[in-house]
Amino acid sequence: xxxxxxxxxxxxxxxxxxxxxxxxxxxxxxxxxxxxxxxxxxxxxxxxxxxxxxxxxxxxxxxxxxxxxxxxxxxxxxxxxxxxxxxxxxxxxxxxxxxxxxxxxxxxxxxxxxxxxxxxxxxxxxxxxxxxxxxxxxxxxxxxxxxxxxxxxxxxxxxxxxxxxxxxxxxxxxxxxxxxxxxxxxxxxxxxxxxxxxxxxxxxxxxxxxxxxxxxxxxxxxxxxxxxxxxxxxxxxxxxxxxxxxxxxxxxxxxxxxxxxxxxxxxxxxxxxxxxxxxxxxxxxxxxxxxxxxxxxxxxxxxxxxxxxxxxxxxxxxxxxxxxxxxxxxxxxxxxxxxxxxxxxxxxxxxxxxxxxxxxxxxxxxxxxxxxxxxxxxxxxxxxxxxxxxxxxxxxxxxxxxxxxxxxxxxxxxxxxxxxxxxxxxxxxxxxxxxxxxxxxxxxxxxxxxxxxxxxxx
Numbered sequence: 061x062x063x064x065x066x067x068x069x070x071x072x073x074x075x076x077x078x079x080x081x082x083x084x085x086x087x088x089x090x091x092x093x094x095x096x097x098x099x100x101x102x103x104x105x106x107x108x109x110x111x112x113x114x115x116x117x118x119x120x121x122x123x124x125x126x127x128x129x130x131x132x133x134x135x136x137x138x139x140x141x142x143x144x145x146x147x148x149x150x151x152x153x154x155x156x157x158x159x160x161x162x163x164x165x166x167x168x169x170x171x172x173x174x175x176x177x178x179x180x181x182x183x184x185x186x187x188x189x190x191x192x193x194x195x196x197x198x199x200x201x202x203x204x205x206x207x208x209x210x211x212x213x214x215x216x217x218x219x220x221x222x223x224x225x226x227x228x229x230x231x232x233x234x235x236x237x238x239x240x241x242x243x244x245x246x247x248x249x250x251x252x253x254x255x256x257x258x259x260x261x262x263x264x265x266x267x268x269x270x271x272x273x274x275x276x277x278x279x280x281x282x283x284x285x286x287x288x289x290x291x292x293x294x295x296x297x298x299x300x301x302x303x304x305x306x307x308x309x310x311x312x313x314x315x316x317x318x319x320x321x322x323x324x325x326x327x328x329x330x331x332x333x334x335x336x337x338x339x340x341x342x343x344x345x346x347x348x349x350x351x352x353x354x355x356x357x358x359x360x361x362x363x364x365x366x367x368x369x370x371x372x373x374x375x376x377x378x379x380x381x382x383x384x385x386x387x388x389x390x391x392x393x394x395x396x397x398x399x400x401x402x403x404x405x406x407x408x409x410x411x412x413x414x415x416x417x418x419x420x421x422x423x424x425x426x427x428x429x430x431x432x433x434x435x436x437x438x439x440x441x442x443x444x445x446x447x448x449x450x451x452x453x454x455x456x457x458x459x460x461x462x463x464x465x466x467x468x469x470x471x472x473x474x475x476x477x478x479x480x481x482x483x484x485x486x487x488x489x490x491x492x493x494x495x496x497x498x499x500x501x502x503x504x505x506x507x508x509x510x511x512x513x514x515x516x517x518x
Contacts, residue, residue: 097209
């Protein structure tokens with residue numbers, strides 16, 4: 061299996077992009093400047109030829125005519141320009157360069173002509189008595205134009221490397237906070253989940269750091285939930301397992317069938333209690349993991365969950381002769397839903413009903429009601445049991461805490477102290493809390509849960 065390619069450095073990619081952009085921009089500017097300089101040089105040379113011709117319209121000085129070679133014409137002599145003057149009858153009366161042999165037939169204005177294998181740029185001007193021709197060798201003209209153009213590129217050639225160095229320095233300075241954060245993370249211990257500082261980071265990178273810190277917070281919650289679960293499981297399973305071991309030993313030492321039957325019943329009851337404890341521990345661990353994961357809520361029809369929870373708890377209530385019922389649901393309740401997690405809310409309802417049935421005496425009553433108030437749905441579970449003293453109500457929502465145990469049918473109520481703690485954990489996951497009070501009609505415990513509702517269902 062081939063190794064995955066190493067990701068390219070952001071610094072190198074940014075520098076490569078910027079330096080390439082600078083190089084391309086400099087090249088384009090250089091080409092445009094070079095062509096512009098050539099055009100300007102041509103315009104300048106044409107203007108020089110025109111001015112030379114115009115200066116001769118008044119006629120040649122006497123010494124220039126006498127010399128015939130142009131040596132007496134210092135103010136018009138130019139090694140780059142060739143000047144010839146013809147009379148209107150075709151007689152050449154002056155030339156600044158012997159042997160140039162420009163055509164006698166002149167085309168007024170600018171034109172390009174060939175003479176003895178050389179290309180000339182020629183400007184011709186006719187006056188009343190003469191024709192003036194000013195010419196320039198195209199090779200010389202092009203060489204001079206290129207020299208001027210190259211000189212115009214010199215500032216750009218100097219500035220482009222300086223700009224590249226400035227970009228290199230600026231990129232290094234701008235990415236320094238990113239390097240600082242990288243260094244902080246590289247030096248962290250595996251159990252260090254403190255938030256990463258976003259001080260000095262660019263605004264484009266701050267959302268990334270914020271999301272990373274949110275992830276660290278969720279991981280911290282997951283670690284804490286795992287540690288709590290391991291500690292709680294180790295603490296709470298010690299006693300049931302020890303009890304099971306003693307019950308097995310009692311079964312082994314049973315002297316007769318009657319004692320053996322009693323020991324088997326006790327062992328089965330102990331296994332049931334241990335199974336229930338494990339189920340509740342796992343449910344608590346799932347809910348804490350779901351809180352830590354930050355799973356998005358979905359619309360949940362609470363009325364349907366309440367009906368199903370009452371149906372599921374009905375056999376246990378009938379076995380103890382308890383009257384379990386759901387109050388009639390109004391139309392506003394039927395068509396409302398709450399944002400949340402259906403499975404978690406089903407566990408909450410089941411735990412509340414199990415707790416109410418467990419602590420209600422035989423022949424008692426448990427009422428479930430779902431009430432609609434502006435913007436909220438309120439779940440109420442009332443029972444006719446002994447209730448919970450006001451000073452104990454906050455403590456029973458903690459894990460493994462059980463208040464003073466009432467006697468039911470001559471035996472203490474079995475439990476692990478996790479039912480209400482799990483229900484309250486789910487309520488907090490939905491932005492609420494369990495409220496414990498007294499049931500005004502039945503005289504026992506009233507548990508209320510108030511949830512924000514929507515009209516997405518119905």
